[in-house]
Amino acid sequence: MLESQLFLCYNKFIMIKNVRRNGxxxxxxxxxxxxxxxxxxxxxxxxxxxxxxxxxxxxxxxxxxxxxxxxxxxxxxxxxxxxxxxxxxxxxxxxxxxxxxxxxxxxxxxxxxxxxxxxxxxxKLPANPTIIHYCVAAHGLDEFLNTYRNALEKYKINFGEYDIKTGCPKEKIPIIKSIFKYKLKHKISRKILLYIYKNLFFKSHPNALEIMHLxxxxxxxxxxxxxxxxxxxxxxxxxxxxxxxxxxxxxxxxxxxxxxxxxxxxxxxxxxxxxxxxxxxxxxxxxxxxxxxxxxxxxxxxxxxxxxxxxxxxxxxxxxxxxxxxxxxxxxxxxxxxxxxx
Ligand SMILES: [Zn+2]
The missing domain is CATH 3.20.20.370 (Glycoside hydrolase/deacetylase)
Known part of the structure; x- marks a missing residue:
């Protein structure tokens, strides 16, 4: 490659670099x-x-x-x-x-x-993902899932379709998140999460909101x-x-x-x-x-x-x-x- 061509390539490289960096x-x-x-x-x-x-x-x-x-x-x-x-x-x-x-x-x-x-x-209620994080961290996954099942029963929601049975905690957590985010309608999802919050973390920690949020x-x-x-x-x-x-x-x-x-x-x-x-x-x-x-x-x-x-x-x-x-x-x-x- 000629020196002049090299110079052109180098200039082009600098130009591309500058375009990228302006952000x-x-x-x-x-x-x-x-x-x-x-x-x-x-x-x-x-x-x-x-x-x-x-x-x-x-x-x-x-x-x-x-x-x-x-x-x-x-x-x-x-x-x-x-x-x-x-x-x-x-x-x-x-x-x-x-x-x-x-x-x-x-x-x-x-x-x-x-x-x-x-x-x-x-x-004065926590956000949806914060409920999952604190309830699982404080009460464990099994207790979270038991309370989740109680909520499904209470609100007469088709149990089978939304049950989470198989897998280790690592596999279950993404399933839980996906059910609450996308599978359940947002109003039902909120209702169930608030039920879990009130029956788990809020029950054990009366200052729950202060612990969780600003x-x-x-x-x-x-x-x-x-x-x-x-x-x-x-x-x-x-x-x-x-x-x-x-x-x-x-x-x-x-x-x-x-x-x-x-x-x-x-x-x-x-x-x-x-x-x-x-x-x-x-x-x-x-x-x-x-x-x-x-x-x-x-x-x-x-x-x-x-x-x-x-x-x-x-x-x-x-x-x-x-x-x-x-x-x-x-x-x-x-x-x-x-x-x-x-
Ligand atoms: Zn967020």
Whole structure:
């Protein structure tokens, strides 16, 4: 190859690299668990606090940390990220662990999005997946399944079709999740989960909600720290998979935004789709056809958000409990380069 051809190839490579780099990655955290001796529910999987610190230090070094406002500016103005990829922190489910996480981030001068299912504040009831996590962690899988069967019986639901008998816990958990997410209609699913919650975790822990979720005062303080809040539906249902009626869509997607804005005197511009996979998310066209209340919507598709990404289809990566900072660094690099395989 001639030197001039090599030079052209190199320039092209740099150009491709620059196009790729003009974007941001976003992380979607859930549980941030305390150290061993303070962790009352060691069976709940999540990132440990000391690991979270390591993540932050690594990310600060390798990325340009962006705020929720920057994410909005990236989608709607000519604000760009040329020297380093951006990185946005987000937290789903309004978990009590997020209060500490918000304080840690504030100490590092980082602003994040906290997405809250409004049932935890409006109804003082936990979100659907949080019920499964805490009931199984505190009472074990067998007791969870026994109570589940009692609920099916009480509500006269065809037992056989929804029974979970075979398999080890590792096999049963995904089946349970899938039944509650997709197989049962969302109203029945909610009814059964609330029955399980009231008969298990709430019975054994009268301060259950406080253990599981953020309260109003904590959300207020999170806002005072400079963070932003967003909607994560009302009761944490799959928005796209449930084919919601207009009334249900209002209750799960539109009213939560109005409630958060009024209660906390703040503007709410972002939605994070519960579960966040393709089948759980509306397309940008479908969302904007049903409501114009939002300016940003986040999925959990692990992709780099570029100037070409729709603001209603923003990708995020969920760090798992196995992602130490070395693994996380590798995964994020692969996502940036478009070569990450789930
Ligand atoms: Zn969620």
């Amino acid at each position: 941001y990655l976003s992380l979607c955290y859930h549980y941030i668990r305390p150290e061993k001796k303070l962790n009352l529910f060691p069976k709940i999987l999540g990132n440990k606090i000391d690991e979270f610190h390591k993540h932050i230090r690594l990310l600060k070094k390798n990325y340009s940390i962006i705020s929720p406002d920057d994410a909005w500016r990236f989608s709607y103005t000519d604000f760009s990220l040329n020297s380093k990829n951006g990185l946005l922190f987000t937290f789903d489910d309004g978990l009590s662990d997020h209060y500490k996480a918000a304080q840690i981030l504030a100490d590092y001068n980082i602003k994040a999005f906290f997405f809250i299912p409004t049932c935890v504040l409006m109804d 309260n109003r005062e904590q959300v207020n303080n999170i806002l005072k720290m400079g963070h932003s809040i967003g909607v994560h539906s009302h009761s944490h249902i799959s928005i796209a998979a449930n084919n919601l009626t207009t009334r249900e869509f209002q209750k799960e997607v539109v009213e939560p935004k109005k409630y958060l804005e009024k209660t906390f005197n703040t503007s709410v511009i972002a939605l994070s789709y519960p579960f966040g996979r393709k089948r759980d998310c509306l397309s940008p066209e479908e969302l904007t056809k049903r409501t114009n209340e939002y300016q940003l919507a986040f999925t959990v598709e692990p992709v780099l958000n570029t100037k070409n990404t729709s603001p209603f289809n923003l990708g995020r990566y969920i760090p798992t409990s196995a992602d130490n900072e070395i693994k996380l660094k590798k995964i994020l690099k692969e996502i940036s380069n478009g070569i990450y395989k789930k």
